Amino acid sequence: MRAIGIILAGGNNKRMRELSHKRAIAAMPVAGSYRSIDFALSNMSNSHIQKVAVFTQYNSRSLNEHLSSSKWWDFGRKQGGLFVFTPTITAENSNWYMGTADALYQNLNFLKSSHEPYVVIAAGDGVYKLDYNKVLEYHIEKKADITVVCKEMAQSENLERFGLIKTNDDGRIIEFEEKPMVATSSLASTGIYIIRRRQLIELVERCAQEDRYDFVNDILIRYKNLKRIYAYRMEGYWSNISTVDAYFKTNMDFLKPEVRDYFFKQYPDVYSKVDDNPPAKYNPGALVRNSLVSSGCIINGQVENSVLFKKAYIGNNCVVKNSIILNDIYIGDNTYIENCIVESRDTIRANTNHVGEPGNIKIVIEKNDRYVL
Amino acid sequence: MIKKEMIAMLLAGGQGSRLGVLTSHVAKPAVAFGGKYRIIDFPLSNCINSGVDTVGVLTQYQPLRLNTHIGIGIPWDLDRNIGGVTVLPPYEKSGNSEWYTGTANAIYQNIEYIDNYNPDYVLILSGDHIYKMDYEVMLDFHKSNNADITIAAMPVPIEEASRFGVVITDEKNRITEFEEKPEKPRSNLASMGIYIFSWPVLREALIRMKDEPGCDFGKHIIPYCHGRGDRVFAYEYNGYWKDVGTLASYWEANMELIDIIPVFNLYEEFWRIYTKSDILPPQYISADSHVERCIIGEGTEVYGNVYNSVIGSGVVIEKGAEIRDSIIMQGCVIGEGTRVNKAIIAENVKVGTGSQIGVGEYAPSKLNPKVYSFDLVTIGENSSIPGGVIIGKNTAIAGLTEAEDYPEGHLASGEYIIKAGGTR
Numbered sequence: 001m002r003a004i005g006i007i008l009a010g011g012n013n014k015r016m017r018e019l020s021h022k023r024a025i026a027a028m029p030v031a032g033s034y035r036s037i038d039f040a041l042s043n044m045s046n047s048h049i050q051k052v053a054v055f056t057q058y059n060s061r062s063l064n065e066h067l068s069s070s071k072w073w074d075f076g077r078k079q080g081g082l083f084v085f086t087p088t089i090t091a092e093n094s095n096w097y098m099g100t101a102d103a104l105y106q107n108l109n110f111l112k113s114s115h116e117p118y119v120v121i122a123a124g125d126g127v128y129k130l131d132y133n134k135v136l137e138y139h140i141e142k143k144a145d146i147t148v149v150c151k152e153m154a155q156s157e158n159l160e161r162f163g164l165i166k167t168n169d170d171g172r173i174i175e176f177e178e179k180p181m182v183a184t185s186s187l188a189s190t191g192i193y194i195i196r197r198r199q200l201i202e203l204v205e206r207c208a209q210e211d212r213y214d215f216v217n218d219i220l221i222r223y224k225n226l227k228r229i230y231a232y233r234m235e236g237y238w239s240n241i242s243t244v245d246a247y248f249k250t251n252m253d254f255l256k257p258e259v260r261d262y263f264f265k266q267y268p269d270v271y272s273k274v275d276d277n278p279p280a281k282y283n284p285g286a287l288v289r290n291s292l293v294s295s296g297c298i299i300n301g302q303v304e305n306s307v308l309f310k311k312a313y314i315g316n317n318c319v320v321k322n323s324i325i326l327n328d329i330y331i332g333d334n335t336y337i338e339n340c341i342v343e344s345r346d347t348i349r350a351n352t353n354h355v356g357e358p359g360n361i362k363i364v365i366e367k368n369d370r371y372v373l
Numbered sequence: 374m375i376k377k378e379m380i381a382m383l384l385a386g387g388q389g390s391r392l393g394v395l396t397s398h399v400a401k402p403a404v405a406f407g408g409k410y411r412i413i414d415f416p417l418s419n420c421i422n423s424g425v426d427t428v429g430v431l432t433q434y435q436p437l438r439l440n441t442h443i444g445i446g447i448p449w450d451l452d453r454n455i456g457g458v459t460v461l462p463p464y465e466k467s468g469n470s471e472w473y474t475g476t477a478n479a480i481y482q483n484i485e486y487i488d489n490y491n492p493d494y495v496l497i498l499s500g501d502h503i504y505k506m507d508y509e510v511m512l513d514f515h516k517s518n519n520a521d522i523t524i525a526a527m528p529v530p531i532e533e534a535s536r537f538g539v540v541i542t543d544e545k546n547r548i549t550e551f552e553e554k555p556e557k558p559r560s561n562l563a564s565m566g567i568y569i570f571s572w573p574v575l576r577e578a579l580i581r582m583k584d585e586p587g588c589d590f591g592k593h594i595i596p597y598c599h600g601r602g603d604r605v606f607a608y609e610y611n612g613y614w615k616d617v618g619t620l621a622s623y624w625e626a627n628m629e630l631i632d633i634i635p636v637f638n639l640y641e642e643f644w645r646i647y648t649k650s651d652i653l654p655p656q657y658i659s660a661d662s663h664v665e666r667c668i669i670g671e672g673t674e675v676y677g678n679v680y681n682s683v684i685g686s687g688v689v690i691e692k693g694a695e696i697r698d699s700i701i702m703q704g705c706v707i708g709e710g711t712r713v714n715k716a717i718i719a720e721n722v723k724v725g726t727g728s729q730i731g732v733g734e735y736a737p738s739k740l741n742p743k744v745y746s747f748d749l750v751t752i753g754e755n756s757s758i759p760g761g762v763i764i765g766k767n768t769a770i771a772g773l774t775e776a777e778d779y780p781e782g783h784l785a786s787g788e789y790i791i792k793a794g795g796t797r
Contacts, residue, residue, distance in 0.1 A: 032655030033671070071447065255657075264654040264672065274448070276647050278639035279408035279686075280656060281631075282667045290660040295409075295671050298640065308655070 001133055003194070004080075004116045005044040008100055009037055009124030010057035015161075015243040018363045019343065023062035025242050026054075026124025029309050029326055029344065031254045031263070032294040035066050036241055037124040038073075038272045041082075045073045046268040047132040049120060050080030053110055055103045057087055057096060072273045083110065099213030104204045111201050119200050121215075123191030127250050128238040129263065129270070132194070138232050139194045142171060145227035146199075148220065149192035151238045161243065162188035163216055165231055173229045176221050187231065189216075190238055237262055248341060248361050251307045251324050254292055277310055285316055301331075315350060322358070330370055340364050375455055377490040379512055379569070381425050382483070383416055384476050385500035386433030391619045393744045394753030394771040394791070395719050396435075401618070402500030403438040405702040405720060407630050407639065408670040408683050411442055412617060413500045414648040417449045417458070422644050423508040425496060427456030429486055431479045433463055433472060448649045461486060475587040477594045481579040487572065495575055497568040497590065503626050503637065504614040505644050511569060514608045521574040521603035522595065524548065525567035527610045537563035538591055540607045548605045551596065562607055564591070565614060574603060613637040621747045624717060627683045627700050631666050652686045652703075661692070670703065677707070685720070699731075708760055715766070716750035721796050725760025733765040736787030740769050745789075755795030 009026030016025060026037040037054070044052050052075060056063050063084075070082035085107050087096045097103035104111070111119065118139075120132045130149070139147040150165055164185040166175035175185070193215075195203075203219050212218035220229060237259060241247040253259045263270055277296030282288065286299040293299070296311035301318030308314070312325045315333035323340045331337070332350030339356035340363070342348065347368040356362030389401025396404060402413035413430075420428050428451060432439050439460070445451075446458035461483050463472050473479035480487075480497070487495060494515065496508055506525070515523040526540050534555070541550040541560045552558065568590065578594050585593050599605050613636050617623040629635055639646060652672040658664055659676040667679050670686030677694035685703035690696060693710040704721040707713060711724050714731035724730070731750045738745035745751065745767055752758065753771030762779045764770070765786030772792030776782065784790065 033653045260654070260657060260674075270653075272653055274650055274653070276448075276645055276650075278646070279668045279670045279684075281640070282664045282669065283633055284666055286665050288658040288664055289662070291658055292655040293658060293669075294655040296640070 001048045001050075001136070002116050003049055003118035003120045003132065003136060004111075004114045004197070005049040005052035005132075006104070006119060006121045007037060007040050007044075007052065007054045007124050008103065008121065008191070009054050009060075009063060010097055010100075010103060011125075011242075012058040013242060016247070017244050018365055019244065019247070019341065020058075022059065022343065024056060024058045024060055024124070026056075027060075027063040027066055028125070028241060028247065030127055030241065031251060032292045032307055032309055034270060034272045036127065037063065037066070038270055039127050039129070040122040040124055041073045041075075042268070042270045043122070043128070043130050043132065044120065045075065045271065047120075047130075049132065050075070050077060051083075051114065051116070052080075053083040053085055053107065054124070055085050055097065055107065057103070060084075060086060066273055069273070073271050085110070099218075100215035101204055101207045101218055102213040104200065104215070105208045108201065108204065111197055111204075114197060117197055119195055119197050121193040121195070123240075125242045126190055126192070126238060126240055128190070128234070129236060129266075129268070130192070130234055132192075135192070135194050135232050135234075139230070142230045143228060144172075144230040145195070146220065146223075146229045147194045147232050148173065148229060149190045149194075149234050150187050150231040151190050151234050153186045153188045155186060157186075158243075158245075159183035159186060159188065162240070163191075163220075165189055167231045171230050171232075173220075173224055173231050176216075176224055176229075178216050178221065187233070189220075190234065190240070193220075244341070244361055244363070245359070248324060252305075252322075254307065255290055255305065275310055286314075301333075309344070337364070375490055377427050377456060377492045379425055379494040379496055379508075380427040380429065380456070380487065380490050380492045381416075381420050381496040381498055381508070382480055382487070383413070383420075383428055383430045383498045383500055384479060385413055385439060386431050386436075386473055386479060387501070388434040389501060389618060391744050392623060393620060393741070393751050394769050395620075395623075395717065395751060397753055397771060398435060399438045399754070400432065400434045400436060400500075403435075403442055404617075404623075405685055406503065406617070406623075407627060408668045408685050409650060410646060410648045412503065413439065413442070414449075414646055415503050415505070416498045416500060417443075417446075417451070418644075418646045419504070419506050419508060420496075420498075421449045421451060421647070423506075425508055426451065426453055427490055427492075428458045429461045429483060430458060430500075431461050431473065431483070433479075436460070436462060442649050444649065448647045450647075456490065459486065475585075475589040475593075477579060477582065477588040477590050478585075480575075481583055481588065484576060484579065487576075492572050495570050495572050497566075497570065499566045501618055502565070502567075502614060502616055505612060505637075505646075506567070506610060506614075507644075508569075511567075511608050515569045515571075515606070518546070518606045519604065520569075520606040521571050522598055522605045523569040523608050524595070524605065525565045525610050526562040526607040527565055527614055528561050529563045531558060531561045534558035534561045534563060539563055542607045546606050546609070548599065548607050551599065553591070562609065565610065566591075568595075569608075574598065620717065620744065620749055620751060624700060624747070624749055628681070628698070630668055630683060631681060650686070659692075677709075691726070702754070711760075713750075715748060716752065718750075718752045719754035719756070721755050722752050723757040723796050725758060725762075727760050728758060728762045728764070730758070730764045731766055732763055733786050735766050736785065738767050738769070738787050738789070740789040740791075745769055745787075757796050 075082035280297040321338040326344035347370040385402040451458040656673040673688040691709040702720040708726035748766040769789040773794035
C-alpha cells in the first residue's frame with residue numbers, strides 16, 4: 001500500500017476509572033486473547049502497510065511489552081517495520097506530547113523521511129476490521145485533503161462521547177463537533193484518518209507555529225471550510241472501548257455468534273502476541289455456560305455469560321456471572337463474582353463476594369500476594 | 374569461527390506404524406498431542422530450555438507437516454544467526470545415494486552438518502517421547518564422569534522391564550552390560566533412546582560402521598563402542614517420560630493431562646512447552662453445554678457436552694453431541710447429536726449428525742491386530758463420516774466414507790474402512 005501507518009496510543013481518560021491506572025487504553029485486553037491495539041495493527045498489516053509507528057505516552061510499559069516484537073503482525077521486515085515513539089527530550093523540545101498534533105510534530109522526521117505518499121492515522125482504542133485501501137480509494141476519488149472514517153451509531157449509544165459529524169450530499173464534512181453537550185448527529189468519527197503525507201507535514205508545522213496541539217480541534221475542525229475534508233462511512237462492527245461501560249459491552253459482544261464469526265472466522269485474521277499457554281482445562285465441578293475461555297485457564301467452578309482472559313484460575317465452588325476476568329487472575333474457592341471486571345494479575349481471596357450492577361460494573365482490584373507453593 | 378559446545382540431532386524420520394491410520398499421512402513426531410501441541414514440540418522445547426540452540430531435525434517419512442510446523446524455528450526461539458533449527462532430509466550424492474537406512478546411518482549422512490558447528494558433544498534425541506528434561510544436567514553428568522557416551526535411563530517396574538532395552542550398571546553408573554528386551558531382566562533401568570556422545574567418539578564410530586546395513590544406535594553403534602572399551606554411563610532420570618508409540622500409550626498420555634494435578638503438568642511456569650500456534654481466539658462454550666474433566670484448545674466452539682476428553686483447537690462440537698473419553702484433534706467438526714465414546718479422531722475430520730462412534734463390545738481387528746488391539750476407534754485425518762451410522766469398538770476409518778460404506782448403517786467392532794480422498 002502507498003501509505004505509512006501511525007497509531008495514536010498515548011491516551012487515557014478518567015472514564016476508564018481504575019482500569020487506567022495500569023496501562024494506556026490501547027493496551028487494554030479485549031475479547032479474551034487480544035489487546036485493543038491488535039485490531040489497528042492487524043488492519044494495517046492486512047492492508048499491506050509496511051511501516052507503522054505507534055505513539056505512546058501514558059504508562060506505556062504494558063504496551064511496550066506487548067509490542068516487544070513486531071513479528072506477530074508481520075512487521076519484522078527489512079522494508080518498513082514497527083516503530084514505537086515515546087516523547088524524548090531534544091535540544092529543541094523537552095515537553096511531553098501536548099496533543100495528537102504535537103505528537104505528530106515531535107516525530108516529524110519520521111514523516112519527512114518516509115517516501116510513501118499517504119499516511120493512515122488510527123486510534124489504538126477501536127475494535128474493528130477495515131481495509132484502509134478502500135478508504136484510500138475513496139480519498140483519491142473525492143480528491144479529498146483529509147478523509148475521516150465515520151460510523152453511523154445507534155441512537156441508544158452515548159453519542160456525546162464521540163466527535164460527531166454532518167456532511168453534505170457528496171460526503172464532505174460541513175460540521176464537526178468534538179464531544180458535544182447535545183448530540184445533533186449520530187455519525188461519529190472513528191479516529192481513523194487518511195491524509196497526504198506532505199499535506200500532513202504542512203498542517204502539523206503550521207499548528208506548531210501557532211502553538212496548537214490537537215489534531216481534531218486544530219486541524220479537522222479549524223480547517224473544515226478551507227480544506228476538502230470528507231467522511232468515509234464504514235460498514236461492519238466498530239466499537240470504541242474508552243469508557244468502562246463501552247469496554248464491558250465490547251467484550252460481551254464477543255459472546256454473540258455473529259460477532260465471533262466476523263472477527264474470528266472471516267478473512268482477514270486479527271493477530272496478537274502468542275503467549276504459549278497450554279490449552280484451557282476444565283476440572284470436575286466446572287460448569288461453563290455461554291462464555292469465552294482463553295488459553296491457560298483452569299476452571300473448577302461455575303462460569304456464566306463471562307469472558308475469561310488468559311491464565312484465569314477459577315477455584316472450587318466459585319460462581320462467576322456476567323463478568324470479565326482479565327489475564328492471570330487466581331480466584332480462591334467459594335468466591336462469588338457478578339457484574340464485575342477483575343483487574344489483571346490479581347489474586348482474589350477465597351470466600352469473598354464482589355457484586356456490581358448492570359450499568360454500574362464493579363472493578364475489582366485486591367492486590368493480594370499470590371500464595372505460591 | 375563457529376563453535377557450539379553441544380548440538381542436538383533429533384530423529385524424526387520414522388513413520389510410527391503402530392499408530393495406524395494416525396500416521397498414514399504424517400510422520401509420528403508431527404502427530405497432535407494434548408489439545409495444542411505436536412509430539413516433536415517436547416524435545417524441541419527441552420532443547421531450548423536446556424540452552425541447546427542448534428538442532429538438526431532428521432526427516433524422511435511424510436515430512437510436509439513437520440516442515441511447515443518447524444519452519445525456521447520461531448516458536449521455539451530456534452531462529453538463530455548461528456545454529457538454530459535445520460531440517461535435514463536425505464539428499465542425493467554423486468555416488469551411492471540412499472535413504473536414511475537406520476538411526477545411526479541418518480547421523481552418518483549428516484556428519485558435515487555436525488562438523489560445521491565444531492561441537493564437543495552431540496545429543497541424540499528421538500521425536501516420539503513426551504517428557505521434560507534438562508539436557509544440560511545430563512551433559513554435566515557426562516562431563517563429570519569423563520564419559521564417552523551417556524545414555525539416559527529410567528527405572529521401570531521390573532515386570533515391565535522385558536519390554537525395553539535395559540542397562541546393567543556398576544556402582545559408579547558405568548554400564549557393564551546391555552540387554553535388549555530380556556526375558557529375565559537383571560536390571561530395571563530402561564534406556565530412553567536419549568544419548569550424549571563426545572563427538573570425536575561418535576564420529577569415529579559412525580565412519581567405522583558406515584557399511585553396516587541399517588546402522589542403528591541401539592543395535593550397532595553403542596555395542597561397538599562398548600565393545601572397544603569406551604566409557605559408557607547411564608544417567609538416571611526419574612521424571613515423567615512416555616513413549617507414545619502405540620495407540621494405547623498415546624491415548625493414555627493424553628488422558629493423563631486431564632487429571633486434577635497431572636503428573637506431567639503443562640501449567641507450570643517453569644519449563645514451558647512451545648508450539649507453533651496460529652489460531653488465537655478464545656474458545657466458546659455455549660449456554661446449554663456441559664464441559665467437565667477436559668482440556669480444550671483455542672478457538673474451539675462447544676455447543677454439546679464433553680466429558681473426560683482432550684479437544685484440539687478450532688474444533689466445532691455441535692448441539693446435542695456428546696464426547697466421552699476421546700481425543701479430538703484440531704479442525705474437526707462433530708455433528709449434531711453425534712455420540713463419540715473412546716475414540717481418537719485425527720485432524721480435520723468431519724462427522725455427520727446423529728452418528729454413534731465406539732459402541733458395542735470389543736472384537737479383534739481385521740485390519741492389523743498388532744496395531745489395533747484396544748477398544749479405541751481410530752479415525753485418520755481429513756476423513757469424513759456420514760450422519761446416522763453406528764461404529765463399533767476397535768475400528769479404523771480413513772478417507773471420505775459414505776453411508777453405503779456402512780452395511781445397514783453399521784460398522785461392526787474390529788472392522789475397518791480405508792478409502793481414498795480427504796476433506797481438504
